[in-house]
Amino acid sequence: MNNKKYSVTVAGGGSTFTPGIVLMLLENMDRFPIRSIKFYDNDAKRQETVAKACEIYLKENAPEIEFAYTTDPETAFTDIDFVLAHIRVGKYAMREKDEKIPLKYGVLGQETCGPGGIAYGMRSIGGVIEILDYMEQYSPDAWMLNYSNPAAIVAEATRRLRPDSKILNICDMPIDLEEKMAHMCGLKSRKEMQVGYYGLNHFGWWHKIHDKDGNDLMPQIKEHVAVNGFADALSDTNQHVDASWRETFTKVKDVYAVDPSTIPNTYLKYYLYPDYVVEHSNKEYTRANEVIDGREKHVFGICNDIIEKGTSKGVEGFEADAHATYIVDLACALAENTNERFLLIVENEGAIENFDRTAMVEIPCIVGRNGYEKICQGAIPQFQKGLMEQQVSVEKLTVEAWIEGNYNKLWQAITLSKTVPSARVAKLILDDLIEANKEYWPELH
Numbered sequence: 394m395n396n397k398k399y400s401v402t403v404a405g406g407g408s409t410f411t412p413g414i415v416l417m418l419l420e421n422m423d424r425f426p427i428r429s430i431k432f433y434d435n436d437a438k439r440q441e442t443v444a445k446a447c448e449i450y451l452k453e454n455a456p457e458i459e460f461a462y463t464t465d466p467e468t469a470f471t472d473i474d475f476v477l478a479h480i481r482v483g484k485y486a487m488r489e490k491d492e493k494i495p496l497k498y499g500v501l502g503q504e505t506c507g508p509g510g511i512a513y514g515m516r517s518i519g520g521v522i523e524i525l526d527y528m529e530q531y532s533p534d535a536w537m538l539n540y541s542n543p544a545a546i547v548a549e550a551t552r553r554l555r556p557d558s559k560i561l562n563i564c565d566m567p568i569d570l571e572e573k574m575a576h577m578c579g580l581k582s583r584k585e586m587q588v589g590y591y592g593l594n595h596f597g598w599w600h601k602i603h604d605k606d607g608n609d610l611m612p613q614i615k616e617h618v619a620v621n622g623f624a625d626a627l628s629d630t631n632q633h634v635d636a637s638w639r640e641t642f643t644k645v646k647d648v649y650a651v652d653p654s655t656i657p658n659t660y661l662k663y664y665l666y667p668d669y670v671v672e673h674s675n676k677e678y679t680r681a682n683e684v685i686d687g688r689e690k691h692v693f694g695i696c697n698d699i700i701e702k703g704t705s706k707g708v709e710g711f712e713a714d715a716h717a718t719y720i721v722d723l724a725c726a727l728a729e730n731t732n733e734r735f736l737l738i739v740e741n742e743g744a745i746e747n748f749d750r751t752a753m754v755e756i757p758c759i760v761g762r763n764g765y766e767k768i769c770q771g772a773i774p775q776f777q778k779g780l781m782e783q784q785v786s787v788e789k790l791t792v793e794a795w796i797e798g799n800y801n802k803l804w805q806a807i808t809l810s811k812t813v814p815s816a817r818v819a820k821l822i823l824d825d826l827i828e829a830n831k832e833y834w835p836e837l838h
């Protein structure tokens with residue numbers, strides 16, 4: 394280990410995930426020493442609540458770390474080694490619209506899937522590119538670890554618009570699910586497994602899982618998933634106690650049944666059972682409402698409590714986000730050349746042999762000081778290839794629509810989504826989304 398101490402900027406300082414990430418960083422100081430943490434957000438008021446609480450917590454628990462929060466890009470991005478980016482352009486107010494507008498027309502409403510995910514992508518591209526540009530302007534050697542959603546569309550946009558930038562796009566859903574699979578096999582951690590995985594972000598499959606001695610764990614995991622999905626494999630650190638997440642973890646058994654040769658990502662539910670999802674949705678109260686009434690109230694409640702009391706001592710509820718340790722793992726891999734394996738969202742270039750070379754795919758990679766090397770996944774089956782070809786076209790058309798301001802390409806993107814029944818319905822949804830997103834989308838012609 395070199396003796397360097399790192400300087401980190403959290404972009405989206407006002408995120409509900411920020412306190413969990415800060416505590417997780419503090420827990421990992423032995424392997425990832427930190428000299429400075431800065432928060433950056435474009436909503437000063439939202440960020441201030443999270444920042445003031447974290448400032449108190451840091452003073453009481455790690456006074457040696459310099460801390461600052463700002464809305465000024467130069468202050469935020471100067472003299473840093475890493476940007477941890479988790480912005481939500483349009484915040485929960487727009488997530489709610491993403492979810493409720495499609496439902497008006499009988500189409501599922503989801504944060505990152507279907508028309509809602511496309512709408513969110515059209516807002517996120519500009520925000521993420523702006524942060525990447527600030528980082529490159531003020532700290533050209535820094536790396537951005539991006540988990541701002543919708544990661545598939547954001548990754549395609551950065552491939553098209555900033556192909557040489559130092560950004561790694563990553564998602565924590567496979568990490569959460571691997572933790573559950575490790576539990577199914579009686580292992581302590583997902584790190585005791587080695588996996589083969591292919592797909593797009595929120596659209597992938599495990600096709601190989603071995604333990605450290607090379608034993609095949611797939612039969613044991615399949616036996617469990619066939620009956621229970623991921624439902625009863627919740628780990629102690631699992632945050633998803635909300636009913637909607639439990640339902641999603643259970644539904645995996647039906648997703649698995651369609652192709653029992655692989656283990657699916659939970660998000661495939663939205664593409665393979667969209668009718669079921671719509672039937673089980675409440676048009677008036679979607680996941681955005683659940684999050685506003687749940688996670689957001691919880692996190693901001695704790696922050697306000699700490700600020701009022703002037704101390705974090707005796708205030709319960711601030712918890713390190715255990716699943717987010719992959720962020721430290723990833724930063725360490727880059728900084729310390731650990732050559733650890735991660736599922737990253739990267740340009741295919743033949744890693745999935747029979748799939749578009751330019752697609753941004755989610756596959757295992759080895760990460761070290763000079764970035765990543767992809768691990769070839771070979772040829773994929775016709776079923777997955779067909780689904781992925783349709784979905785990657787949705788993602789590419791969305792990015793093209795954003796770059797060109799092209800109405801028809803966005804209409805095509807929504808029409809192509811497996812969650813949408815026809816071009817007619819796609820147009821109705823699109824026209825409502827345009828109205829709702831005036832403040833955020835480029836003008837479409």
Ligand SMILES: NC(=O)c1ccc[n+]([C@@H]2O[C@H](COP(=O)([O-])OP(=O)(O)OC[C@H]3O[C@@H](n4cnc5c(N)ncnc54)[C@H](O)[C@@H]3O)[C@@H](O)[C@H]2O)c1
Nearest residue numbers: 405407408409410435436479480481482520540542564565
């Ligand atoms: N990749 C993953 O697996 C994964 C996992 C969890 C969350 N996420 C993503 O993390 C993000 C945060 O989620 P959340 O629920 O905490 O949302 P949130 O709304 O609580 O936080 C997002 C913050 O981003 C800020 N923001 C918006 N646009 C910005 C911009 N242009 N520049 C700077 N800041 C900006 C907002 O003001 C807000 O404070 C979302 O994109 C979410 O989808 C990703």
Ligand SMILES: O=P(O)(O)OC[C@H]1O[C@H](O[C@H]2[C@H](O)[C@@H](O)[C@@H](O)O[C@@H]2CO)[C@H](O)[C@@H](O)[C@@H]1O
Nearest residue numbers: 504542564565566567568569632680684716717
């Ligand atoms: O509906 P939300 O906002 O609760 O969750 C949407 C996100 O879900 C996944 O992330 C989970 C993650 O899998 C889990 O380990 C833990 O960290 O919580 C996250 C948020 O609930 C998904 O990967 C994200 O992309 C979604 O934004």
Ligand SMILES: [Mn+2]
Nearest residue numbers: 544564565566
């Ligand atoms: Mn994700």
